[in-house]
Amino acid sequence: MAAQQSRIVLLACLIGASTHTAHARHMVEHLIEKNGHDFPIDIGGINIEVEAPITRLVCGIRPKSLGDLEEALDYCENQITNLLSSTHTGQEGHNIDFESKVFHAGMIDHIGLEVADIAQVAALGFPKADPEAPLVDLGYGTIDSQKPIILCIGHNVVPATGIVDYLKANGLYGEVEVCGLCCTAHDVTRYNPKAKIIGPISWQLRFIRSGLPDVIVLDEQCVRTDSLLEAQKIKAPVIVTSEKNCMGLPNRTNDPVDAIVTDLIEGKVSGVLILDPEKVGEVAARTAVKVAPARKKFKAIPNVEDIIEGAKTCKNCNDCRRACPQDLHIMEAVAEASSGNLDALANLYDVCVGCGRCENACQVDLPLHSYIVKAGEKKLKEEKFKVRSGRGAIQDVEIRNVGSPIVLGEIPGVVAVVGCSNYPHGGKEVVDICQEFANRRYIVVTSGCAAMTAAMYKNEEGKTLYEMYPGSFEAGGIVNVGSCVANSHIAGAAIKIANIFAKRNLRANYEEIADYILNRVGAVGLAWGAYSQKAAAIGSGFWRLGVPVIVGPHGAKYRRMLLGRKDREEDWYVYDARTGDRVYVGPTPEHLFYAAESKEEAMVMIAKLCMRPNDTTRGRAIKLTHYIDLSKRLYGTLPDDINLFVRTELDIPITMKDEIHKILEEKKWKENRIPDPTLLPRMIRKKKEEA
């Protein structure tokens, strides 16, 4: 059973790694075709010398041009093939071997991420490591419904760039709205800040059913498999653009544009597959302009009277709730609706993840998700936010500025709030977590759907987090790096701390760098709504690099935790690189992969997992202050393991001395020393000194 479970985890991570790698391959091939092999990799001008930290670290090459990236992808594809072959019947049989390969798959995944993002940043003119990347529009309410609207869904921005290019070249850009869902949305705003983000992946059904999109362009990853059916309900033509997501539609790549547009406008076909992004651009734009007046924003959302009448037919079977991954009390809300009160349905809007499973379960086929959306329509229409466009990499100079305080512990940590949007109780929790840690002067980094969610609430002055906090990689910053593939810049920042600040060699030196990060860089990932295989792969790449990852309760479904045991003292020794002595450093960090039950638990765990053996006394005191303060506020009590994190008297926060001393006495705590920590015997310097 253990081996089989690990095998399934490896398969999930390989699905993720292959998806990112294939995405990167497509991106690189497309950009080479347009720009040539020798197009330079410039992702930040003079601010970025280490342009590809992961690729350098793993592959030992320094890519200077788009063509150089192919070598890294060759390696990824080779490794993924080998790893996948190990899952075949009759291959590997021990869970430890599978687990080792899970880590490897994660590391490969990170190369795929990095290649995809640095290629597009370099060749598509995205913000180049810009802390002041533009603030762009996010939300349903930002869309001008009077214009033709093209909706792009997925992760691979290439077709969307074709649309923007065509509109610009033909003077149509101001006339047509281009908007996106999921990571394509991030990247289309990085390509053109006038494009708009509707929201995270969970907004797919609600936005399509609103009837606003006149043409729907699907690329790859995280696209609902029923998108075509949903589009048909609102009479919106669909263009699929990826050989990985053809939706059963005919390949019209080689047909004349006029013929394709005519077929779409006249409804002869519900959709087409076009693999040429420039042709996608022309077909999408011309079709949108033509069909928009005829469609009259035909929507699939019922009106209030329909809901009330429909609700009266409810059989009270409760199958809707039992199908709901959130266990939402849908049946009770429908019962209230039957008497004319839609408030209970409206209350579900914020916590619904938009999967639509309730509808599939309904015995009388009520469009329950649409009921929730209609009831929450006021909220939907008021969704007008600003999010900072994905900035890409972290500048080398930013790393130099924060390297020392991070490694010494004086910036208490880097919190990466990333991943999908299956939040257990809605997106507000993500906003609360980001704000709490930014206020505590952690560096908060965001990406993907979580980066969008972080923008979806405003303060009393009407400002979102991105308007309230700086976008630079500094204490108190909230830093949107971009789409899923931009997660590579978060890993890259950790690597660059070791390389730029600590002068550790980079090329093909993974073991030493991961040892450095694990022992010194207080970084933690939080994927509060993670559910995809890609998120599993990204997470496993961070584990291997020495960065713990916390997921929300839905993340328990990965059936994989990497939990430390703080009660086993023997597990928490490192070498002191100065002397070779083995020194107890406490459970720092205690876990590498951890599912939290509640937001409060996650917040306390973030603060705890930011502690590292290398923290100076001042740094540890700061980190302990946050850990203890959050525990007191959110748990209503002091942590029961403070003694494990206090190494010397000087670690104790000054304002908490009395209460902590009392605990230390009870626990019979003894003072310890702070080593120069490493897990690698070869890093011990004693022999050199003796020689």
Add this chain to the structure above:
Amino acid sequence: MATAEPWQKAEIPGPTKALVITKPEVVVAMVKRAKRPLLIVGHEAAEVEIGDKKPLDYAILISQVGKIPIVATAHIIGEFVKKGFQPAGFMSAVDITNRLVDSEWKGLDGKGQYDLAMFMGITYYMEWVLFSGLKHFGQNLKTISLDRYYHPHASWSFPNLSVEDWAQSLEVIIGKLGGE
């Protein structure tokens, strides 16, 4: 009518499913037979209402009459303390589950591994996975779900119950646990 099928339909259990607690006396008998029982209480125990009580109140009573140590998970240790009750420990749901699969673990009191773990108040889909882990990897451990909904990966579970039937069952357990 009470049914013994997974509350959330997306979760499909394997062939070995929890025995259904048709009478709360089954729980009482299991606890009395156990040498080292433990009660694990999650954050929903402080949120859900059962009439004028919360599951947390029942957990405290079960602990007191049955002399069963409680582990509070997530952030609800403070809720217990507010009621004047000190659990034997607090740690996360994944941590306590991880310890329960370790035959060498000495327990919260250093006296050895537990042989019966009862759970309540952890979000259904998360508790589902925890029970699954214990089913496959917990050695010599029986598990009981005291929640309202059928948990097929536990050793024993209530069927899907109405709030009233659930409350009544918990009351019976409390009433009979204290007796001979």
